[in-house]
Amino acid sequence: MIITKKRDLKDLLENVKNYRNFFLIGCSECAALCGTGGEPELKSMKEALEAEGKSVTGTFVAKTGCQVLGTKVELKPFKEAMDKTDCIIVMSCGAGTQTAVELYEDKAVFSANDSLFLGNMTRLQIFDERCSLCGKCIIDQTGGICPITACPKGILNGPCGGCKDGYCEISPDIKCAWVRIYERMKKLDKLQEFCEVTIEAKDWSASQKPRALTARKEKKNEF
Amino acid sequence: MSFKDILNSGKFVVTAEVGPPKGTDIKEMIHHMEILKGKVDAVNVTDNQSAVMRICSMAVAKIAMEHGLEPIFQMTCRDRNRIGLQSDLLGASILGIKNVLCMTGDHVSAGDHKGAKPVYDVESVQLLKIVDGLNNGKDMSGNEMKGSTDFFQGAVVTPEANPIEPQLIKFEKKIRAGAKFFQTQAIYDIEKFKDFMKHARKFPVKILAGFVVLKSAGMANFLNNNVPGIRVPQSLIDELKAAGKEKALDTGMNITARHIKQLKEEKICDGVHIMAIGMEDKVPVIMEMAGLL
Known part of the structure; x- marks a missing residue:
């Protein structure tokens, strides 16, 4: 899921100080799980805005805020509230925010959250990053663990000199990605491969921005 | 004789370090170069060491040559992508720089520009392959170049890494990628070395054992607790303690000289790399104590 963190409320209120009427959009997927864009968070944002003398014309938690067409349909019943609004605050990830930017050309849109990374929730509201969306997966060669993500230097061929007792030089809380890969490949009986294969420099062209993908087959091709 | 020729001649070599300063005042650095001139076989020129921004290693390597020293141009992958690295390698080559030490590089979080974007487009093993390619007239994309480089390329290894196995596997990968010589992280336990x-x-590679002179028992403990891959045995810490504050540095220099002497006499490795870290004036003293001058 996309891990988000609430931006400082004071900064947000400062940024929206020239607006009067607000509409709040949350998201029931990642943002709700992160505690940044579910019903309770929308409620407290509404209260905070009202405490500043602002008016909230409506609030809505989208099912999947990054799904543009679905969200557009879901928001249709809120047309009246939206018409009265001059500013939308989106309480989901950057993608959800961009949905509102696309759907409401004439409204100011602000994001209540910072989007941090694609991560896994390991315990309630504890998240860590396991995939960097680099565009070309290499974990077949690294025992299933991604060194692009798990190693701060993205090293592809073994631990650097900064590995201290199996932990990373940049933080004693981070286990060295290459020690983890080594241990896992040992368990999988793939040490030979670790020793013999030098992983080539990565082709970063697969992560050239802005990325887009058309996954569906065009109708004319189906028949 | 070039560093490569000296190493291949079988002489026990000594390399030291020159750390480029932050700022354009290079008087002290030149002074250090003059101390080392005629004493050591080559000097490493560090590349924004510890991710602290300083003068670039290529310019200082060139100045080292002008002062009669043979530079080992350190190159990390932290600050340049593959285009920048190759371009700088070609630049170093036309300046007459012959030796390059390929490293991944300390992370920006260790340095004084913590908000910098770390590059790491490639890492040490891949950089060694790049140098090998340039030596053979081809850039990393396989394009033919007009004129190739002729670098003598080396790398680093941590003999006391824990765990050691993945470190040794990487050591072999570096050799396969073209490393001809290695300088090690500081070592303090000759038996383990x-x-x-x-x-x-x-x-078929040359190994230069790394040395950092211990100035006190406190420094030894600090290294043990904070620097990856360094392990000072308790016996040496006790020796420094027993020497007392005033004699601690002398004792530290004695320990280094004693170890270097043993490495040479027992033909354990091919040379040593002394990282003086601000005490460049002590390098010739240590060499003399070790019977190398």
Whole structure:
């Protein structure tokens, strides 16, 4: 899921100080799980805005805020509230925010959250990053663990000199990605491969921005 | 004679370090170069060491040559992508720089520009392959170049890494990628270093043991607790303690000289790399104490 963190409320209120009427959009997927864009968070944002003398014309938690067409349909019943609004605050990830930017050309849109990374929730509201969306997966060669993500230097061929007792030089809380890969490949009986294969420099062209993908087959091709 | 020729001649070599300063005042650095001139076989020129921004290693390597020293141009992958690295390698080559030490590089979080974007487009093993390619007239994309480089390329290894196995696997990958010589992280336990050398001697590469002079028992403890891959044995810490504050540095220099002497006499490795870290004036003294001058 996309891990988000609430931006400082004071900064947000400062940024929206020239607006009067607000509409709040949350998201029931990642943002709700992160505690940044579910019903309770929308409620407290509404209260905070009202405490500043602002008016909230409506609030809505989208099912999947990054799904543009679905969200557009879901928001249709809120047309009246939206018409009265001059500013939308989106309480989901950057993608959800961009949905509102696309759907409401004439409204100011602000994001209540910072989007941090694609991560896994390991315990309630504890998240860590396991995939960097680099565009070309290499974990077949690294025992299933991604060194692009798990190693701060993205090293592809073994631990650097900064590995201290199996932990990373940049933080004693981070286990060295290459020690983890080594241990896992040992368990999988793939040490030979670790020793013999030098992983080539990565082709970063697969992560050239802005990325887009058309996954569906065009109708004319189906028949 | 070039560093490569000296190493291949079988002479026990000594390399030291020159750390480029932050700022354009290079008087002290030149002074250090003059101290080392005629004493050591080559000097490493560090590349924004510890991710602290300083003068670039290529310019200082060139100045080292002008002052009669043979530079080992350190190159990390932290600050340049593959285009920048190759371009700088070609630049270093036309300036007459012959030796390059390929490293991944300390992370920006260790330095004084913590908000910098770390590059790491490639890492040490891949950089060694790049140098090998340039030496053979081809850039990393396989394009033919007009004129190739002729670098003598080396790398680093940590003989006391824990765990050691993945470190040794990487050591072999570096050799396959073209590393001809290695300078090690500081070592303090000769018996353990001999174990590493037993493994390293299976490969046709030259090994220079790294030395950082201990100035006090406190420094030894600090290294043990904070610097990855460094392990100062308790016996040496006790020796420094027993020497007392005033004699601690002398004792530290004695320990270094004693170790270097043993490495040379027992032909354990091919040379030493002394990282003086601000005490460049002590390098010739240590060499003399070790019977190298």
